[in-house]
Amino acid sequence: MQALVYTNTQTLVYREEKNPKVVNGESIVRVAASGICGSDMHAYHGKDNRRIPPLILGHEISGTIDKGKFAGKKVILNPLITCGKCDYCTNEKEHLCNKRIILGMNKPIERQGGFAEYVSIPDNNIYELPASLGMKEAPIAEPTAVALHAVELGEKELSKSLKNTKALIIGGGAIGLLSGLILSKVKDCGEIVIVDPNKKRLGECSKYLNAQGVEPGSKIILNDYFDIVFDTVGLETTRHQAINSIKPGGVIIHIGLTQPSGSFNFRKVTLQEITFIGTYCYTNKDFEKTLNILANKKIGSLNWIEYKNLKDGASAFQQIHDGSCSAPK
Amino acid sequence: MQALVYTNTQTLVYREEKNPKVVNGESIVRVAASGICGSDMHAYHGKDNRRIPPLILGHEISGTIDKGKFAGKKVILNPLITCGKCDYCTNEKEHLCNKRIILGMNKPIERQGGFAEYVSIPDNNIYELPASLGMKEAPIAEPTAVALHAVELGEKELSKSLKNTKALIIGGGAIGLLSGLILSKVKDCGEIVIVDPNKKRLGECSKYLNAQGVEPGSKIILNDYFDIVFDTVGLETTRHQAINSIKPGGVIIHIGLTQPSGSFNFRKVTLQEITFIGTYCYTNKDFEKTLNILANKKIGSLNWIEYKNLKDGASAFQQIHDGSCSAPK
Numbered sequence: 001m002q003a004l005v006y007t008n009t010q011t012l013v014y015r016e017e018k019n020p021k022v023v024n025g026e027s028i029v030r031v032a033a034s035g036i037c038g039s040d041m042h043a044y045h046g047k048d049n050r051r052i053p054p055l056i057l058g059h060e061i062s063g064t065i066d067k068g069k070f071a072g073k074k075v076i077l078n079p080l081i082t083c084g085k086c087d088y089c090t091n092e093k094e095h096l097c098n099k100r101i102i103l104g105m106n107k108p109i110e111r112q113g114g115f116a117e118y119v120s121i122p123d124n125n126i127y128e129l130p131a132s133l134g135m136k137e138a139p140i141a142e143p144t145a146v147a148l149h150a151v152e153l154g155e156k157e158l159s160k161s162l163k164n165t166k167a168l169i170i171g172g173g174a175i176g177l178l179s180g181l182i183l184s185k186v187k188d189c190g191e192i193v194i195v196d197p198n199k200k201r202l203g204e205c206s207k208y209l210n211a212q213g214v215e216p217g218s219k220i221i222l223n224d225y226f227d228i229v230f231d232t233v234g235l236e237t238t239r240h241q242a243i244n245s246i247k248p249g250g251v252i253i254h255i256g257l258t259q260p261s262g263s264f265n266f267r268k269v270t271l272q273e274i275t276f277i278g279t280y281c282y283t284n285k286d287f288e289k290t291l292n293i294l295a296n297k298k299i300g301s302l303n304w305i306e307y308k309n310l311k312d313g314a315s316a317f318q319q320i321h322d323g324s325c326s327a328p329k
Numbered sequence: 330m331q332a333l334v335y336t337n338t339q340t341l342v343y344r345e346e347k348n349p350k351v352v353n354g355e356s357i358v359r360v361a362a363s364g365i366c367g368s369d370m371h372a373y374h375g376k377d378n379r380r381i382p383p384l385i386l387g388h389e390i391s392g393t394i395d396k397g398k399f400a401g402k403k404v405i406l407n408p409l410i411t412c413g414k415c416d417y418c419t420n421e422k423e424h425l426c427n428k429r430i431i432l433g434m435n436k437p438i439e440r441q442g443g444f445a446e447y448v449s450i451p452d453n454n455i456y457e458l459p460a461s462l463g464m465k466e467a468p469i470a471e472p473t474a475v476a477l478h479a480v481e482l483g484e485k486e487l488s489k490s491l492k493n494t495k496a497l498i499i500g501g502g503a504i505g506l507l508s509g510l511i512l513s514k515v516k517d518c519g520e521i522v523i524v525d526p527n528k529k530r531l532g533e534c535s536k537y538l539n540a541q542g543v544e545p546g547s548k549i550i551l552n553d554y555f556d557i558v559f560d561t562v563g564l565e566t567t568r569h570q571a572i573n574s575i576k577p578g579g580v581i582i583h584i585g586l587t588q589p590s591g592s593f594n595f596r597k598v599t600l601q602e603i604t605f606i607g608t609y610c611y612t613n614k615d616f617e618k619t620l621n622i623l624a625n626k627k628i629g630s631l632n633w634i635e636y637k638n639l640k641d642g643a644s645a646f647q648q649i650h651d652g653s654c655s656a657p658k
Binding site: 088091093095096098159234239248249254255256257259260261262263264265266267268269270271272273274275276277278279280 | 417420422424425427488563568577578583584585586588589590591592593594595596597598599600601602603604605606607608609
């Protein structure tokens with residue numbers, strides 16, 4: 001098969017690779033569309049110790065079952081593969097399973113990803129494509145599930161309804177925009193500010209999201225003001241912005257993985273009783289709920305998704321890297 | 330009146346001071362006993378910008394009403410003075426009130442503390458001493474309320490009962506021991522490990538608390554093991570121990586204020602969906618609940634409290650500072 005292979009830092013090669021083998025309990029999917037995630041970009045920059053070249057990246061995938069018990073069905077893949085037996089898996093926290101694997105990752109266990117003609121996936125991870133959802137836009141289910149999970153973690157934590165809540169979203173990429181769309185269109189959040197240093201990105205977000213888009217230095221971002229802050233970037237500086245802008249008793253939801261460590265104002269966390277929650281992926285229930293949200297067009301138009309042919313994948317990564325691509329996905 | 334005055338870094342002087350003035354809505358209390366808090370020690374080391382010398386420290390106070398509508402009554406003081414009108418105060422989160430003041434603090438507003446013969450306090454902050462509680466041990470109510478609030482924040486956050494929970498307590502001082510006693514005797518917590526570098530302190534804790542007491546390097550403290558970690562110290566290194574030892578999906582309760590900033594493993598917070606909650610003081614309800622716990626002897630013997638005369642206060646601070654005092658309070 002043809003595949004886009006991550007061969008070295010900032011290097012992707014479109015080349016012939018071996019087809020995935022048929023495995024018991026799994027299916028082979030002919031990939032229709034595959035999205036580029038921030039974590040793929042992180043790998044591309046040589047900064048993800050779970051994704052070591054050579055590797056086929058990509059875990060936001062739609063396609064048609066080629067070989068397997070649902071052969072011929074149009075499907076969306078949940079790329080998070082878990083053991084199904086541990087305490088986490090049996091208590092609806094599959095995303096915390098110690099044995100979890102994601103497609104397009106090779107540490108600790110190799111699973112080739114979706115930037116290829118074919119990919120293998122356990123049958124339990126296959127969801128039928130809702131009739132109202134296009135095959136090309138369907139991979140957005142995966143980051144939407146990430147955003148839904150993050151928003152609902154925050155919602156559960158807040159002592160008041162999201163309707164009466166002031167939310168700050170740091171980062172206008174896919175997760176930032178999707179978190180905003182869920183807050184706005186699904187949760188009816190009262191006030192949303194989205195912050196990004198890239199004006200083009202803010203412009204894109206403003207077309208689809210009812211939120212105030214500002215740059216990081218903006219005076220709109222008051223200190224001690226927001227009930228909830230979503231840091232979809234995860235830099236030391238964005239965490240500083242999060243802790244400065246959160247109000248006493250507020251909730252910071254931390255999604256981004258850009259900078260693994262760094263300083264932080266633990267004094268404010270303590271004196272103002274801030275709740276700081278890391279959030280990763282989604283549960284199986286979140287994934288199903290997301291498909292329902294997308295099938296019912298609850299987050300509105302998905303026209304902000306840009307498409308490229310797989311053979312042009314290297315330039316797509318390059319354009320995201322150099323900022324010339326403003327599309328959130 | 331005589332008072333122990335914090336006059337300079339590591340300097341306390343027992344001297345004559347003006348008596349507090351009678352103010353409308355407040356009472357004057359003749360102090361019976363006053364406890365030394367970790368935050369008083371922090372001030373003593375010149376590291377608390379809310380407590381600038383000269384100042385009478387101390388906010389863990391019992392006494393008898395000298396002047397006021399309850400004159401003659403034996404009382405315990407809730408030293409956290411709040412506006413009573415804001416969103417926080419009217420929603421049982423008085424401890425987050427923007428106008429909160431604590432006795433023995435002078436920034437932003439001065440309130441002289443309890444290391445004196447007399448102290449002034451709003452009537453709303455006065456609680457009658459339960460008959461079964463001795464006047465000398467009563468000041469323990471304040472740090473016990475801090476510990477109860479912290480434990481119950483964690484309990485609310487955990488997805489399972491504290492009975493089935495493995496807890497790590499970092500720090501064997503008063504808040505560490507009290508958190509342990511509440512976990513063990515009030516909440517019936519399944520497994521408790523308490524860690525402190527001071528063997529004398531661990532020895533004291535082991536007399537009263539059913540927990541495994543270990544030093545920081547101990548192999549007992551496994552990585553990714555504890556459901557909940559209480560950091561009662563708040564150093565960069567104790568936070569590192571907290572994040573290393575917490576299991577996926579676990580809860581870190583951060584109480585200590587020793588080191589305001591420092592690095593942290595935000596990657597684990599995110600990938601393992603850790604909840605990190607700062608906790609400060611207590612609500613009025615927590616304070617009342619604490620008096621009930623103490624009145625009913627639910628946390629057992631309070632023999633671990635050591636007493637000194639006020640005029641010997643300077644040496645008491647000195648002994649805590651140099652580690653020669655092993656009593657948790």
